[in-house]
Amino acid sequence: MKPEHIRNFSIVAHIDHGKSTLADQLLLKTGAITERQFREQILDDLDVERERGITVKARAVAIHYTPPEPGSPTYELNLIDTPGHVDFHYEVSRSLAACEGALLIIDAFQGVQAQTVANAYAAIESNLEIIPVVNKIDLPVTRVDEVLEEVETILGLDASGALKVSAKKGTGVEDVLDAIIQRIPAPNGDPKAPLKALVFDSKYDPYRGVITYLRIAEGTIRKGEKIKFLKAGTTHEAIELGQFRPGMVECDQLGPGQVGYIVTGIKELGNVHVGDTVTHAAAPTSSPFAGYKDPKPMVFCGMFPIDATDFEKLREELEKMSLNDASFSFAPETSDALGFGFRCGFLGMLHMEIIQQRLEDEADVGLIQTAPNVTYEIAKRDGEVFLIDNPLDVPDVGRIEEFREPIARVTFILPASNIGVIMQLCEDRRGVYKTTEYLGPERAQLIYELPLAEIIYDLHDKLKSATRGYGTMDYEVIGFRAADLVKMDILVKGARVDALSTIVHRDMAERRGRQLVKKLKQEIPKHQFEVALQAAIGARVIARETISAYRKNVTAKCYGGDITRKRKLLQKQKEGKKRMKQFGQVEIPQKAFLSVLEAGNED
Amino acid sequence: MVTPLSTPRAAYVHVPFCAHRCGYCDFTLVAGKDHLAGRYLAALEQELRTLGQPREVETLFVGGGTPTQLAADELERLLELMREWLILTSGGEFSVEANPAGLTEEKVEALHRYGVNRVSLGVQSFSAPLLEVLERDHREADIERAIERLRGGIENISLDLIFAVPGQTLENWRETLQRAIDFGPDHISTYGLTFEKGTAFWARRERGELLSADDALERSMYELAMDLLPEHGLRQYELSNFARAGRECRHNEVYWAGLGYYGFGPGAASYVEGVRRTNHRSVTTWLKRMEAGDSAVGESEELSIEGRAREAIWLGLRRTRGIGRKRFRESFGVDLEVLAGETIRRQVDAGLIDTEGDRIRLTREGRLMADTVAVEFL
Ligand SMILES: Nc1nc2c(ncn2[C@@H]2O[C@H](COP(=O)(O)OP(=O)(O)O)[C@@H](O)[C@H]2O)c(=O)[nH]1
Ligand code: SF4
Numbered sequence: 001m002k003p004e005h006i007r008n009f010s011i012v013a014h015i016d017h018g019k020s021t022l023a024d025q026l027l028l029k030t031g032a033i034t035e036r037q038f039r040e041q042i043l044d045d046l047d048v049e050r051e052r053g054i055t056v057k058a059r060a061v062a063i064h065y066t067p068p069e070p071g072s073p074t075y076e077l078n079l080i081d082t083p084g085h086v087d088f089h090y091e092v093s094r095s096l097a098a099c100e101g102a103l104l105i106i107d108a109f110q111g112v113q114a115q116t117v118a119n120a121y122a123a124i125e126s127n128l129e130i131i132p133v134v135n136k137i138d139l140p141v142t143r144v145d146e147v148l149e150e151v152e153t154i155l156g157l158d159a160s161g162a163l164k165v166s167a168k169k170g171t172g173v174e175d176v177l178d179a180i181i182q183r184i185p186a187p188n189g190d191p192k193a194p195l196k197a198l199v200f201d202s203k204y205d206p207y208r209g210v211i212t213y214l215r216i217a218e219g220t221i222r223k224g225e226k227i228k229f230l231k232a233g234t235t236h237e238a239i240e241l242g243q244f245r246p247g248m249v250e251c252d253q254l255g256p257g258q259v260g261y262i263v264t265g266i267k268e269l270g271n272v273h274v275g276d277t278v279t280h281a282a283a284p285t286s287s288p289f290a291g292y293k294d295p296k297p298m299v300f301c302g303m304f305p306i307d308a309t310d311f312e313k314l315r316e317e318l319e320k321m322s323l324n325d326a327s328f329s330f331a332p333e334t335s336d337a338l339g340f341g342f343r344c345g346f347l348g349m350l351h352m353e354i355i356q357q358r359l360e361d362e363a364d365v366g367l368i369q370t371a372p373n374v375t376y377e378i379a380k381r382d383g384e385v386f387l388i389d390n391p392l393d394v395p396d397v398g399r400i401e402e403f404r405e406p407i408a409r410v411t412f413i414l415p416a417s418n419i420g421v422i423m424q425l426c427e428d429r430r431g432v433y434k435t436t437e438y439l440g441p442e443r444a445q446l447i448y449e450l451p452l453a454e455i456i457y458d459l460h461d462k463l464k465s466a467t468r469g470y471g472t473m474d475y476e477v478i479g480f481r482a483a484d485l486v487k488m489d490i491l492v493k494g495a496r497v498d499a500l501s502t503i504v505h506r507d508m509a510e511r512r513g514r515q516l517v518k519k520l521k522q523e524i525p526k527h528q529f530e531v532a533l534q535a536a537i538g539a540r541v542i543a544r545e546t547i548s549a550y551r552k553n554v555t556a557k558c559y560g561g562d563i564t565r566k567r568k569l570l571q572k573q574k575e576g577k578k579r580m581k582q583f584g585q586v587e588i589p590q591k592a593f594l595s596v597l598e599a600g601n602e603d
Numbered sequence: 604m605v606t607p608l609s610t611p612r613a614a615y616v617h618v619p620f621c622a623h624r625c626g627y628c629d630f631t632l633v634a635g636k637d638h639l640a641g642r643y644l645a646a647l648e649q650e651l652r653t654l655g656q657p658r659e660v661e662t663l664f665v666g667g668g669t670p671t672q673l674a675a676d677e678l679e680r681l682l683e684l685m686r687e688w689l690i691l692t693s694g695g696e697f698s699v700e701a702n703p704a705g706l707t708e709e710k711v712e713a714l715h716r717y718g719v720n721r722v723s724l725g726v727q728s729f730s731a732p733l734l735e736v737l738e739r740d741h742r743e744a745d746i747e748r749a750i751e752r753l754r755g756g757i758e759n760i761s762l763d764l765i766f767a768v769p770g771q772t773l774e775n776w777r778e779t780l781q782r783a784i785d786f787g788p789d790h791i792s793t794y795g796l797t798f799e800k801g802t803a804f805w806a807r808r809e810r811g812e813l814l815s816a817d818d819a820l821e822r823s824m825y826e827l828a829m830d831l832l833p834e835h836g837l838r839q840y841e842l843s844n845f846a847r848a849g850r851e852c853r854h855n856e857v858y859w860a861g862l863g864y865y866g867f868g869p870g871a872a873s874y875v876e877g878v879r880r881t882n883h884r885s886v887t888t889w890l891k892r893m894e895a896g897d898s899a900v901g902e903s904e905e906l907s908i909e910g911r912a913r914e915a916i917w918l919g920l921r922r923t924r925g926i927g928r929k930r931f932r933e934s935f936g937v938d939l940e941v942l943a944g945e946t947i948r949r950q951v952d953a954g955l956i957d958t959e960g961d962r963i964r965l966t967r968e969g970r971l972m973a974d975t976v977a978v979e980f981l
Contacts, residue, residue, distance in 0.1 A: 526818075528953075528972065551822035554973040556794040556843045558921060559666075560615055560858050561631075561872045564879055564904060567914055567981060574978045 001076050003257040004186045008078045008215065010096055010128075012119035013105035014112075014472065018135040021167035022105060022176070023061075023079060029173050030065045030077075032245060059201070060098075060213055060259045062243040065177060077180055078259035080200070080215075082119070089476060091201075092122050094274050094292055098200040098215035098259060101129035101184030103176065104157075108134045108142035108164075112150040112439065114413045114472035120155045129184050132162040133176065138169050150439050187217075189256025195219035195227070196285040197254075197278040202269060204323050208240070210266040214278055215259050218285065222253040226281040227264070230288045231273055235281045236264035269326050295327045297345025298406060298477055299352055299372050299456055300389040302333060302499060303359075304341030306366035306581065306590065311340050317363035318342055321355055328355055333390065337499045337583050338368055338593075343390055346372075349456050368581060368590045370499045374452045377404040377480045391501040394487045397538070404480040405503075406452040409434070412463065414471035416444045421466045429454035430483070430505060452477060453503070488513055488542075490520070491534040493586050499593055509535075513543035516595060523592035526550040531586055606862075606934045608876055613662045613857040614689045617868030618670040618681070619643070619886045622704070625738040626807070629799040631870025632668040633886045640677045643868075643886075644684065646893035650867045651688040658865070660689050662696045662854035669725075671701040675709040682717035689865075696721055696759075696853045703749040704741035715756030721852070722753050723761040723792070729782050730775060733768050750786055759850055761790035766824040767816035768796050776824045777831070784835045789850040792843050793828045795821055822971060829967065842921045842973055859922050861915035861934065869899075878905045912937050917977040920956075925964025939963070946979045 013019040027033040063077040082095040096102065102123040106116055123130050132151050134144055148159040163179060165172030201213040214221070221227065223241045228234070240263035242250040254260045266272055275292035279285045305314045318330045329345040346352040352372060359367065379385045379402040380395065388394065394403075410431075412422055416438065423433070426448045434447040450459070455475055463471045488509055490500035500520075504512050513535030520533050524547055531547040558566055580587040617631060620643075624634040633639060663685065673681060691697055698721040699714055706724075714722065728734050729743045753760050762783050766776050783791055798805050798815055807813040816824075829839055837845040841859060844852065857864055866873035869889035872881040883889045883901035892899050906914065912935040919926040928939045939947070947963060950956035955969035955976050969976055 528975070548818075550972070550975070551818040552795075552825060552971050553975045554795070554825075554842055554971060556797065558842075558858070558918070559855055560864055560866060560874070561617070561870055561881065563858065563914070563918070564872065564881055564902070567917065570917070570974060570977050571981050573974075574981055577978065 001255060001258060003188055003255070005073050006076045006078065006187055006257040007101070007180050007184045008080065008099045008187060008257065008259055009101040009103060009180055009184055010080045010082050010099045010123070011103045011105060012082055012092070012096075012123055013135075014107070014110070014115040014119070017105045017107040017110065017113075017116070018167045019105055022103070022133070022135060022165070022173075023081065025167050025170055025173045026063060026077075026079065026177065027061065027246060029170070029177065030063045032061070032063055059203075060244055060261075061246045062259060063245070065181075067178070067181065075181055076258070077177075080259065089118070089122070092119060093126065094200050096123055096126040096128060098198055099126070099128055100187060101131065101180070103180075104130050104132050104151075104155075105135050106132065106147055106151065108136045108144050108147060109139050111143060111147040111443065112154050112413065114411050114474035117154060117411060117413065117445070118474040118476075120157070124155075130157055131176075131179050131183055132157060132159055134162055134164045135167050137164045138166040138171065146440055150443070154437070154439050154445060187257030189216070189218045191220050191255045193218040194283050194285040195221055195278070195280045196287065196289075197221060198289050199229070199272060199274055199276045199278060201274060202272040202326075204269050208263045210269055210272050211261050211263055212266075212272050212278070213259070213261055214254070216254050216256055218256055219280070220253055220255045221262070221278070221280075223251075227262070227278055228281040228284060229272070229276050229278055230284065231276040231291055232271060234266075234271070236266065238262045239265055269323055274326075295347055296375075297327065297329050297347060297389075298375055298452060299346045299348055300343055300375065301346075301352065301372040302335065302338065302341050302370035302390070303330075303344050304335065304338040304368045304370075304499075306368055306578070308339050310365045314342065314363070314365050314367070317359060317365060318344070320362075321358065325355070327351070335370075335392075335499045337497045337588075338370075338581060341368075345389060349460075366578075366590075368499075368593055370593045371502065371595070372456055373503060374406050374456065376406075376485070376503060378402070379404070391487055391503050392498055394503065397486075402482045403485040404482050405485060406477050407449050407479055407481045408452045408455055408475040408477045410448050410450050410455065410459075410473055410475040412446040412448070412471055412473045413439070414444060414446065414463075414467050416442050418467045418471060419444055419446060422446060422463065422471065425459070425462055425466060426450060429457075429459065449478070450475075451481075451483065451505075486537050488516075489536050490516065491532075491536060491541075492520075492524075492588065493531050493584060495584055497583060497588070500595075506537075509537055510542050517543050517545040519595040520592055521545045521547055523595055524586070524588055527586060529585070609863060611658075611863035611865050611873070611875055612660050613664070613854055613862070613864040614658070614660045615664045615666065615854070615864060615866045615871055615873075616647070616681070616685060617866070617871040617882075618665060618667045618673065619869050620667065620672040621669045621702075622672060622740055623738070624803075626803040627737065627796060627798070629802050630668060631884045631886065637672065637674070639886070639890070640673055642890055642894070644677060644680050646890050647681070647867060648684055649893045649896075650899055651684060654688055654865070657688050657690050659692055660695065660865070661692050662857065663689055663691055663698065664854040665699040667700055669702045670699050671706050671710050675707065675713055678710055679713050679717070682713065682719075686717060691718060698723060698761075698852065698854055700725065701749070701753075702741065703745040706745075706749045706752060708752055708755075711752045711755060711757070720757065721759040721761065721790075722757045723763060723790070723852075724749060724753070726762045726783065727765045728768065728771075728779055730779070733771055733775070736768055736770060737765065759789045761792060761846075761852070762786065762788045763792045763794065765794050765796050766828070767821040769813050769816065771816065771824075773820060773823055773827065777827060780828060780831050784832070784837070788837075790844070790846040790852065791832060791837055793825070793832075793845070794843055795825060825971060829970070838923075840923050842970055856922070859918045861911065861918055877911060878903060908936060909942070911935060912942055913981055916943060916980045920963075920965050920969075920976065920980075921973065923964065925957075925962045927961050928963070929961055943980055950976055950979060 011019045024038050028038045059081045061079045066074040080095050080098050082092045151157050151159040163175050196218040197214040197216045203211050205211050225238050227238050242248050243260040277288035322328050327347050330342045333343040375387050375389050380399050381401045431448040431450040437445045484506045485503050486506050488502050488504050489496045517533040517535050528550050530549050533545045534541045535543040580589045619632040621632050621634050697719045699719050700723050702725045726746050798808050832845040839845050840851045863874045869886045870884045880900045880903040882899040889899050931939050957966050
């Protein structure tokens with residue numbers, strides 16, 4: 001395939017604006033899939049993602065298209081998919097690096113949203129040709145003109161060439177294909193130059209091992225050749241070569257501008273680094289790509305098997321997860337309350353939920369998960385500086401010079417009438433105001449710097465309810481900042497339950513403490529004795545509640561017709577009890593360990 | 604000796620009619636559909652026929668619903684059918700549940716004529732406001748009249764009482780118990796009101812219109828019954844049941860002993876050769892199935908040897924006498940110690956179970972926490 005007949009592009013959009021639907025339409029219109037397959041969002045292959053409508057793992061599809069004009073050549077259009085969510089910023093950038101252009105989809109009614117902005121900026125930074133596409137023009141109510149204005153004012157893009165389509169109905173899809181060919185630059189590159197290919201993604205396949213996604217910049221790669229991963233320094237054979245169309249289709253060679261996959265026999269995802277350069281072992285390129293930094297997990301939580309004997313099984317399951325997802329990390333930890341488990345690291349809350357969901361679906365292990373916390377940086381008096389990802393690792397107050405927490409820059413896009421509420425929300429959460437910009441008479445972009453801990457605590461839910469779903473947000477961690485932070489412990493019947501400890505800002509400790517013990521009171525069932533719940537900082541108790549004792553628990557009636565039903569009820573209770581963790585004399589249900597997080601949604 | 608696998612010596616017949624449905628009730632019944640009585644009796648005959656031949660039993664129990672909701676001639680037809688298929692041995696116990704409202708002389712006379720020797724009367728309360736909360740259709744005067752009539756021929760009279768009714772005070776419960784005692788019954792059953800899913804009470808509580816009684820108050824009420832009734836010769840023999848010596852309900856004791864029984868009518872359960880079958884709980888489905896010659900069974904389970912034994916511990920502990928280890932081993936083929944020795948010791952340590960010689964039984968505190976204990980054994 002000649003480079004001039006190749007186009008490499010991505011589709012970027014805010015969640016639910018129609019990226020997957022348009023991608024499917026492109027495949028449908030070019031005959032790559034059938035009408036029936038169109039019904040299924042074939043670019044997403046993990047169930048969790050489909051449920052959420054988020055393409056988490058970037059993929060690449062090669063579409064062959066011959067425009068209807070007589071004498072037109074056949075083009076190879078490589079659609080490189082990107083995830084749409086904030087947790088996966090880094091994946092967006094690395095996918096964009098393999099493209100020359102991007103379709104920026106904007107919902108004709110909802111207009112520019114927070115992730116539209118984030119994604120558009122990422123595309124601009126990658127020097128891509130951006131084609132704005134207003135989607136869902138079939139909706140009964142649209143705001144196409146205002147949306148185009150938003151594209152110009154917020155994103156600074158020329159909206160005069162914007163396309164108007166309905167991905168659902170298929171309207172305007174030919175225009176999209178046309179624009180891809182006419183407006184996105186063809187890649188260039190010398191097929192005879194030394195091989196230089198960018199690793200922009202990888203995935204694990206149980207039969208083939210690691211599948212590495214490549215974008216060829218220069219030279220040509222052929223099946224069977226000895227190739228080298230420059231950064232990793234490893235040499236392998238290109239056992240299999242191919243493209244996704246959308247199923248895996250083998251080919252003999254890939255030339256400049258082309259996008260495809262190679263199978264090399266590598267077994268572990270961790271051994272393939274996104275951003276690495278693939279070249280010929282015998283005649284390597286002299287100008288490798290700069291590479292990427294591996295993303296650092298910023299959100300952590302503990303995962304413990306309810307049944308201690310499941311520890312090894314859980315380890316295997318977590319290993320399986322990390323095999324598929326190099327940005328997920330885990331390490332063994334021990335808790336007085338929960339025993340042996342793992343400290344797991346995620347890119348953000350969504351990432352955490354996805355992994356959790358998959359563990360629930362795929363692993364047959366009863367889990368207790370502790371409330372998530374962010375990474376903290378601690379500077380000790382003796383000059384030592386280190387990161388902690390577990391509240392239990394906080395050293396004695398006397399030895400801390402500075403307690404630092406991650407700060408994120410948060411972009412909100414919301415109805416102008418909600419600005420006041422959201423500003424209040426941010427102020428209450430220790431936010432530092434940056435800017436406000438009006439996107440039109442009714443919508444505004446608000447920027448704040450907020451502690452990441454506050455963001456994961458409840459900000460998204462609060463934003464959604466305060467704006468009745470119309471507000472959106474996106475954030476990016478910008479660094480660590482010192483704050484007056486303290487560790488808050490929870491005592492159940494006088495004993496500290498380590499898995500319930502959290503790090504909070506001193507000014508908020510009392511309120512959070514009160515909310516938390518109140519929530520725990522609802523979660524922990526009555527016992528035959530009173531159970532005191534206390535929140536404490538050091539030795540100082542800042543909040544308390546008491547769970548009164550169970551006084552009576554007996555089913556009055558039990559005769560012949562009742563026996564089966566009553567026994568089943570009791571057996572169900574027994575199952576429920578198994579899901580609780582015995583802590584001293586007190587049984588604490590699984591769910592209670594997440595109360596730390598949910599307490600915030602009470603008021 | 605009688606074991607769970609022996610041929611049943613007990614039979615239950617369910618009569619699914621009531622004048623109307625009380626707000627807390629989730630029993631199998633149709634309210635205000637007395638016209639179905641004819642079809643019901645025909646269907647019941649069909650079901651009895653599945654026995655193949657008449658069976659001899661030591662106890663019979665007719666429950667509901669309200670058996671005495673049947674008109675006098677229908678009631679006679681029911682008793683006639685039972686006489687045909689279920690032969691009561693001499694000295695056998697024959698119980699019928701009755702409600703105070705509409706218990707006519709004629710019906711009592713019919714019961715007597717067919718050998719009914721025990722009636723359990725749904726008194727629930729004597730106080731008008733509480734009867735109203737419970738949506739019962741009788742008043743104190745009906746109770747007095749009903750007891751009067753029963754005295755005419757029924758030797759063993761039992762009164763059912765409910766406590767922990769929304770709005771009920773401990774004082775009111777004391778009066779209720781005392782009033783019941785004053786009638787000199789042979790037997791009293793006390794039931795703490797429960798809110799069952801699907802009832803009007805459940806929905807009203809969900810909406811916050813009805814408040815269930817405070818835990819501590821309910822406990823005091825139950826304790827009061829446990830204290831007061833024995834003082835008047837009514838010994839507690841099961842979690843909810845009190846009787847004069849020799850007047851315990853033998854039929855119900857079959858359930859708690861884990862022995863077999865037959866069951867007829869919608870929602871009725873049978874336990875034959877280790878298989879428990881429960882008839883369909885919908886009255887109309889049961890009717891249609893019987894009329895079509897299909898099986899009435901809605902759900903059936905065959906318990907494993909261990910399952911049977913565990914269930915027997917749970918049920919056996921409901922009885923004040925508890926469980927005898929030797930007898931248990933003979934009946935269920937497993938040793939109590941092997942099956943649950945550790946659990947028993949834990950419950951003893953928690954003060955919920957007492958061991959005495961060969962027997963284990965719930966302590967007084969254990970009776971208040973019987974379900975907490977049961978969960979450990981199942
Ligand atoms: N009315 C209408 N709905 C659309 C259109 N395109 C997509 N949708 C719907 O919008 C929702 C989100 O689409 P999807 O492609 O999953 O969005 P993604 O999250 O950006 O991949 C789905 O319910 C689609 O059916 C369109 O052109 N018109
Ligand atoms: S009378 Fe008894 S069986 Fe009939 S509805 Fe009322 S509580 Fe239920």
